[in-house]
Amino acid sequence: MFTTPSQTINRNHLLTALQVDELERLRPHLELVQMPLGSVLYESGDRLQHAWFPTTAIVSLQYIMENGASTEIAGVGNEGVLGISLFMGSTTTSSRAIVQTGGCGYRIKAGAMLQEFNRAESLQRLSLLYIQALITQMTLTAACYRHHSIEQQLCRWLLLTADWLTSNELTMTQELIASMLGVRREGITEAAGNLKDAGFINYRRGHITVLDRSGLETLSCECYQVVKKEYDSLLSTYASTRHSHSQAYRKK
Amino acid sequence: MFTTPSQTINRNHLLTALQVDELERLRPHLELVQMPLGSVLYESGDRLQHAWFPTTAIVSLQYIMENGASTEIAGVGNEGVLGISLFMGSTTTSSRAIVQTGGCGYRIKAGAMLQEFNRAESLQRLSLLYIQALITQMTLTAACYRHHSIEQQLCRWLLLTADWLTSNELTMTQELIASMLGVRREGITEAAGNLKDAGFINYRRGHITVLDRSGLETLSCECYQVVKKEYDSLLSTYASTRHSHSQAYRKK
DNA sequence: CACAGTCTGTGCGGTATCGTACATAACTTA
DNA sequence: TAAGTTATGTACGATACCGCACAGACTGTG
Numbered sequence: 160m161f162t163t164p165s166q167t168i169n170r171n172h173l174l175t176a177l178q179v180d181e182l183e184r185l186r187p188h189l190e191l192v193q194m195p196l197g198s199v200l201y202e203s204g205d206r207l208q209h210a211w212f213p214t215t216a217i218v219s220l221q222y223i224m225e226n227g228a229s230t231e232i233a234g235v236g237n238e239g240v241l242g243i244s245l246f247m248g249s250t251t252t253s254s255r256a257i258v259q260t261g262g263c264g265y266r267i268k269a270g271a272m273l274q275e276f277n278r279a280e281s282l283q284r285l286s287l288l289y290i291q292a293l294i295t296q297m298t299l300t301a302a303c304y305r306h307h308s309i310e311q312q313l314c315r316w317l318l319l320t321a322d323w324l325t326s327n328e329l330t331m332t333q334e335l336i337a338s339m340l341g342v343r344r345e346g347i348t349e350a351a352g353n354l355k356d357a358g359f360i361n362y363r364r365g366h367i368t369v370l371d372r373s374g375l376e377t378l379s380c381e382c383y384q385v386v387k388k389e390y391d392s393l394l395s396t397y398a399s400t401r402h403s404h405s406q407a408y409r410k411k
Numbered sequence: 412m413f414t415t416p417s418q419t420i421n422r423n424h425l426l427t428a429l430q431v432d433e434l435e436r437l438r439p440h441l442e443l444v445q446m447p448l449g450s451v452l453y454e455s456g457d458r459l460q461h462a463w464f465p466t467t468a469i470v471s472l473q474y475i476m477e478n479g480a481s482t483e484i485a486g487v488g489n490e491g492v493l494g495i496s497l498f499m500g501s502t503t504t505s506s507r508a509i510v511q512t513g514g515c516g517y518r519i520k521a522g523a524m525l526q527e528f529n530r531a532e533s534l535q536r537l538s539l540l541y542i543q544a545l546i547t548q549m550t551l552t553a554a555c556y557r558h559h560s561i562e563q564q565l566c567r568w569l570l571l572t573a574d575w576l577t578s579n580e581l582t583m584t585q586e587l588i589a590s591m592l593g594v595r596r597e598g599i600t601e602a603a604g605n606l607k608d609a610g611f612i613n614y615r616r617g618h619i620t621v622l623d624r625s626g627l628e629t630l631s632c633e634c635y636q637v638v639k640k641e642y643d644s645l646l647s648t649y650a651s652t653r654h655s656h657s658q659a660y661r662k663k
Numbered sequence: 664c665a666c667a668g669t670c671t672g673t674g675c676g677g678t679a680t681c682g683t684a685c686a687t688a689a690c691t692t693a
Numbered sequence: 694t695a696a697g698t699t700a701t702g703t704a705c706g707a708t709a710c711c712g713c714a715c716a717g718a719c720t721g722t723g
Contacts, residue, residue, distance in 0.1 A: 222554040225633050230554040247543035248536055248648075253550050253641065279531040284500055291499035294546065298505050301553035302474040302482040305593040308679075332700065341557040343681060348701060364689050364700055381477050389505065396500075560709075584670065595711060600671060616670055616719050 171212040171265060172238045173289055176397035178281040185282070188271035194218070196261035196330075200241055204251050210242035210272040215262030217323045219339055220254045230304075231339040233296045234259065236323035238390055238397075239289050245269055246276040246286065259339070260324060260331075285397065292393040299382045304341070307380040310350040312340055314379035317360065317369060319386065327369040354378070423464040423517060424490045425541055428649035430533040437534070440523035446470070448513035448582075452493055456503050462494035462524040467514030469575045471591055472506045482556075483591035485548045486511065488575035490642055490649075491541050497521055498528040498538065511591070512576060512583075537649065544645040551634045559632040561594055562602040566631035568592060569612065569621060571638065579621040606630070 174182065174189075194200075194216035201207055203223060211218070218235045232254055235241055244252040275282050303312055316336065321327055333351060337344040351367070354360045359374035360367055369375065376383065426434065426441075446452075446468035453459055455475060463470070470487045484506055487493055496504040527534050555564055568588065573579055585603060589596040603619070606612045611626035612619055621627065628635065 222550050224554060224558060228558055230557045232550050232553050244543055246539070247546075248540040249543040253547040253637070277531070279529070287498070288500040290542070291496050291501040294499075294549070295505040297546070297549050297553065298472075298474050298484050301484050301549065301556055302476060302593070304553055304556040305482045306476060306480055334700070341554070344701085345682095345703085346680065348703090352702080362701095385505070586670070596670090597672085597712090598710065600673090604672080614671095 170237060171214050171240075172394055172397050173240055173285050174212050174265065176281070176285055176400060181275065181278075181281050185267065185271070185275055188267045189265040190267070191263060192266045194258045194262055194264045196258055198258045200256040200258070201252060202255050203253055206250055207242045207245045207252070208269050209266050210240055210245055210269065211256075211264050211266050212240050213237050213262065213264040216258055216264050217260040217262070217320065218256050219259040220256055221339065222254050228341060229255075229338050230341040232300055233293055234319060234323065235293070238394060239293065240286060242269075242272070243286065243290055243293070246273055246283075247290075259335075260320070260329070281400070285400070288393060288396060292389050295389045296386050299386050303380060303382040307382065308350075309340070309342055309346045310353060310378060311380040311382075312342075313347060313350045313354070314375045315383040315386075316340060317354075317367065318372065318375055318379060318383045321369050321372070322387065322390075327372075329367040329369070330365060331367055332365050422489060423466050423492075424646055424649050425492055425537050426464050426517065428533070428537055428652060433527065433530075433533050437519065437523070437527055440519045441517040442519070443515060444518045446510045446514055446516045448510055450510045452508040452510070453504060454507050455505055458502055459494045459497045459504065460521055461518050462492055462497055462521065463508075463516050463518050464492050465489050465514065465516040468510055468516050469512040469514070469572065470508050471511040472508055473591065474506050480593060481507075481590050482593040484552055485545055486571060486575065487545070489516075490646060491545065492538060494521075494524070495538065495542055495545070498525055498535075511587075512572070512581070533652070537652070540645060540648060544641050547641040548638050551638050555632060555634040556593070559634065560602075561592070561598045562605060562630060563632040563634075564592055564594075565599060565602045565606070566627045567635040567638075569606075569619065570624065570627055570631060570635045573621050573624070574639065574642075579624075581619040581621070582617060583619055584617050 174185075177185070189212075194211070194213065200209075200211055200218065213235060214237050218241055219231050220233045220235065221229045221231050223229050235256075241256050244250075276286065277283075303315060313336070316339070317329070320329055320331075333347040334344045337347045340347070351360065351362060354375070355362065357374060357378075359371040359378070360369055362368065426437075429437070441464075446463070446465065452461075452463055452470060465487060466489050470493055471483050472485045472487065473481045473483050475481050487508075493508050496502075528538065529535075555567060559567075565588065568591070569581070572581055572583075585599040586596045589599045592599070603612065603614060606627070607614065609626060609630070611623040611630070612621055614620065
């Protein structure tokens with residue numbers, strides 16, 4: 160969605176958009192960590208110890224109902240940050256953050272994050288900007304759950320995920336997708352079968368390949384385009400506020 | 412939900428929780444306005460000219476799909492503020508804000524709001540705290556749309572609305588409720604009929620009376636309790652950070 | 664008071680999704 | 694290679710909700 164694959168490695172767009180001096184202050188606190196598939200960054204109710212800036216990982220924000228049913232509320236890739244409630248002033252969060260696609264990211268301790276945020280400089284400004292986009296994504300997710308078919312939602316989900324990955328090869332079981340969309344696994348099997356018959360995707364046990372993005376877009380609801388547009392706009396705002404020397408970070 | 416009716420008049424909890432000096436700075440910019448039923452504070456894509464702090468009004472945040480179908484994403488009462496994207500740094504919003512229950516509120520021009528927010532004092536802190544609670548509400552709304560029946564959602568909606576009103580008398584047509592929950596009007600008619608048969612509510616053309624809150628809670632999904640708890644917690648945090656002299660505002 | 668407009672009640676067939684059960688296929692490990 | 698595990702395919706009745714149509718009831722207005 161955002162950049163070409165090669166640029167994405169070890170790179171989080173929010174971080175790279177920071178002012179140079181601010182990034183230099185943060186750098187000693189940023190720890191490059193593995194974010195393996197399925198690992199839980201935080202649970203509903205947890206007191207956050209860190210914030211995370213994904214680079215190649217994709218994280219799913221989910222709400223878990225009392226009966227254990229899950230619902231994905233939003234996804235976070237290398238355009239964003241996890242643990243926003245840290246600086247929103249709340250001690251806990253209502254959702255679970257679980258790694259949907261394994262990869263890497265930067266981790267920072269809660270205290271350091273909060274301190275920098277409260278300086279009210281670019282980290283704050285960019286984080287708030289990001290949260291606005293996140294809210295848009297959540298809005299569309301809710302509307303999509305209400306009004307669109309499983310097949311449409313699957314198309315939206317595949318497109319968004321492929322955008323985050325900047326790849327057409329997803330490592331993902333139908334069971335997992337179903338749990339994120341909050342539907343039965345069989346529903347995904349059927350929808351995926353249709354998409355395969357249409358020639359828009361291909362898949363084998365645990366792997367999905369997007370063959371025809373525009374095909375998926377025609378079957379998808381408007382939700383994908385709206386969210387994509389919001390994130391594109393976010394990234395271009397990042398870019399326009401990026402200090403000319405911020406590439407110092409990339410060299411690291 | 413939050414206080415007794417008499418205390419609610421002309422009062423917004425976020426405003427009253429501000430530091431005294433900050434409130435004094437804001438006061439000249441706060442304009443008490445009518446917020447009549449059905450009026451649209453902003454549309455999706457609008458550039459915001461104001462922020463609003465409801466006192467007796469309730470505002471519904473909705474996403475409007477391309478085909479005109481609507482979905483309520485969250486509600487805002489006298490615990491919150493409308494127009495958050497103003498200070499999130501985005502120029503526009505993705506949702507529509509429409510007055511669901513007529514009443515009053517304070518309005519403030521975008522510039523004044525932004526200026527005070529950027530002082531990074533209590534208005535910023537409280538607004539972010541509020542947004543965190545709003546995000547929780549949006550999360551639960553999405554999960555509820557996915558997993559719960561119309562009847563459960565109606566119970567949730569009635570309880571939340573009654574809490575905002577601090578009253579058991581809602582002026583509301585089934586058609587309007589249906590459009591907010593994004594379902595058919597007939598679905599609401601049927602669910603409301605069940606609740607009436609159970610003795611939990613009563614209604615006549617355009618009016619609904621909640622007779623048995625705990626009854627509704629038993630039929631409601633967990634979503635109501637979770638949201639209520641979040642807002643209760645928000646208000647108690649407001650209260651604990653309120654300056655002892657803030658009642659100066661109430662005297663106005 | 665009559666009438667128009669709006670709100671609510673009801674019925675009925677259609678459809679998407681669910682819940683369940685079980686079969687088959689693809690990987691993994693011994 | 695065999696066994697075990699996990700992923701995917703398929704089927705079928707149940708059900709919640711939809712779309713539509715229309716009737717009846719309430720309310721405000723001339």
